[in-house]
Amino acid sequence: MNRPHVVVVGGGIVGSAVARRLALSEPRPEVTLVEKEPEPARHQTSRNSGVVHAGIYYAPGSAKATLSREGVRRLKRYCTERGLPYEEVGKLVIALDETEEMRLRDIEARARANGVPGLRRLDARGLREIETHAVGRAALHSPTTAITDFSLVASAMLDDAKAAGAQVVTGFEVVGLERRGEAVDVRAADGRGLRAERVVLAGGLYADRLAMLAGDGPSPAIVPFRGEYHRLSPFAAQLVRGLVYPVPDPRHPFLGVHLTRRVDGTVLLGPNAVLATAREGYRKRDVDLEVLKELAASPGFRRLARANVRTGATEVVGSLSRRAFVRRARRYVPAIAESDVLPAASGVRAQAMDPDGSLVEDFRFSRVGPVLCVRNAPSPAATASLAIADMVVARLDLG
Numbered sequence: 001m002n003r004p005h006v007v008v009v010g011g012g013i014v015g016s017a018v019a020r021r022l023a024l025s026e027p028r029p030e031v032t033l034v035e036k037e038p039e040p041a042r043h044q045t046s047r048n049s050g051v052v053h054a055g056i057y058y059a060p061g062s063a064k065a066t067l068s069r070e071g072v073r074r075l076k077r078y079c080t081e082r083g084l085p086y087e088e089v090g091k092l093v094i095a096l097d098e099t100e101e102m103r104l105r106d107i108e109a110r111a112r113a114n115g116v117p118g119l120r121r122l123d124a125r126g127l128r129e130i131e132t133h134a135v136g137r138a139a140l141h142s143p144t145t146a147i148t149d150f151s152l153v154a155s156a157m158l159d160d161a162k163a164a165g166a167q168v169v170t171g172f173e174v175v176g177l178e179r180r181g182e183a184v185d186v187r188a189a190d191g192r193g194l195r196a197e198r199v200v201l202a203g204g205l206y207a208d209r210l211a212m213l214a215g216d217g218p219s220p221a222i223v224p225f226r227g228e229y230h231r232l233s234p235f236a237a238q239l240v241r242g243l244v245y246p247v248p249d250p251r252h253p254f255l256g257v258h259l260t261r262r263v264d265g266t267v268l269l270g271p272n273a274v275l276a277t278a279r280e281g282y283r284k285r286d287v288d289l290e291v292l293k294e295l296a297a298s299p300g301f302r303r304l305a306r307a308n309v310r311t312g313a314t315e316v317v318g319s320l321s322r323r324a325f326v327r328r329a330r331r332y333v334p335a336i337a338e339s340d341v342l343p344a345a346s347g348v349r350a351q352a353m354d355p356d357g358s359l360v361e362d363f364r365f366s367r368v369g370p371v372l373c374v375r376n377a378p379s380p381a382a383t384a385s386l387a388i389a390d391m392v393v394a395r396l397d398l399g
Contacts, residue, residue, distance in 0.1 A: 004197040004398055005030040007186050009174050009210060011040025013150050013382045014374060015202035016157040017389035023164035029398055031166035032194060033158070034186070036173035040158060043280065044204050045382065046151035047347030049229075049260040049268055051243060052076075052086070053380040054145045056093065060113035063363040064380060067391070069115055071384030072144075078386060079148060082156045085263040089242035091145035092127055094136035094332055100247040101138045107247065108140050118143040133239045133335045145243060149263050150382045157385075174203075177213040177371065184214075184370055198396050199371045205279040205350040207375055214371040220352035220360050223301060224279050224291065225254070227271025228319055229344040230326070236340035237267040244332050252311045253304075253359050257318070257328040268344060269329045269336075272318045282346045284319070303357030352376035363388070365395070372396060 006029045008019045019033040033040075052075060058065035079086035095101040104121075111119055120141045122130070127139035158168055176187035177199065186194045203210040208222045232239065244259040254273040261267050275295075278288035295301045305312065318325040326338050352360040352375055363384075364376040372395055374388075381388065 006198045007196040008033040010202035011035030012045040013154040016154040017385040019161040020157040021389035023161040023166040034172035041154040052146035055114040056111040067384035067387040068380040070387040074386040088146045090143045091243040093140045201373045211373040224276035226276040229270035231344040232267040300357040
């Protein structure tokens with residue numbers, strides 16, 4: 001009996017984890033991962049802060065909550081086995097006033113419901129024992145929140161997949177997915193093609209466009225948000241030991257500027273969240289007219305923009321003014337000076353949006369015949385990638 005051929009589209013960490021899981025399955029299918037770039041993991045996987053999320057914020061019972069908690073356990077073990085960086089530097093979520101302290105209680109309740117280990121509530125003095133230079137009224141400490149380098153993790157996953165017989169094909173930009181009976185023809189922009197019995201679409205910033213090629217609907221649509229970062233100078237990096245986060249404001253769609261130590265010892269400030277005018281719009285001058293037309297024609301995006309005018313204006317100010325950006329970080333670590341802050345690379349977040357303009361909060365997947373579409377996989381998808389891969393492969397019904 002011939003082995004079924006599974007094509008995974010997208011070489012980020014989710015696609016890499018899926019390819020690895022397929023290649024290690026029994027009975028083992030034929031596995032090909034295709035990636036449009038010259039090398040995998042060039043976008044969201046390598047342009048993030050590297051935080052391994054413990055599951056603090058997510059609604060209990062949600063896919064984010066269950067898959068991130070399982071993902072953390074799997075990822076820690078995987079990094080240990082493969083000799084990859086994994087440091088439990090801990091996270092402080094800091095409340096600055098009474099209102100935020102009340103929200104912090106709700107976050108703690110969620111985190112405990114999700115089984116996040118080692119949580120502690122701290123007062124102003126207690127939080128300074130964890131982060132000497134931080135200030136606040138109260139904090140929640142998650143000691144097992146960790147950092148890694150997800151680009152190294154994704155590379156190791158692909159190495160595992162290739163060692164088990166999978167093929168990785170780069171420079172393969174998928175422009176067509178055509179059903180041929182029970183099979184799918186996967187066509188690249190340069191004319192190359194593959195035939196598969198199953199296809200997994202893990203295209204990140206292009207998730208909606210790929211899904212529509214497979215015959216899925218246009219919703220949820222991907223709205224690209226650029227996350228801009230700065231970094232502390234080597235001397236100022238000593239001001240932050242681990243991870244310092246704000247209490248999320250439920251009126252705002254994104255978390256806000258925070259401070260993140262990375263495995264290379266640098267400390268990032270950010271990200272903010274400004275609308276990107278290209279799906280890979282890492283610079284302010286990156287503009288894709290097709291993206292602008294899509295957004296202008298979207299009633300849902302117009303609703304989203306109207307509902308977040310004030311937040312959007314704040315993010316734009318922080319984007320245009322380093323002083324304003326740094327001011328937001330100094331609320332938590334006042335010792336940071338503007339002169340301590342240097343430029344850092346930006347990322348673009350693939351955020352799915354429903355037709356009514358609401359941002360999709362949880363992971364979302366759909367199935368169109370033999371094609372499984374990963375429609376929304378923002379943070380903590382990298383943390384949860386090994387668990388996501390198990391779920392995806394189970395849904396492929398390979399027998």
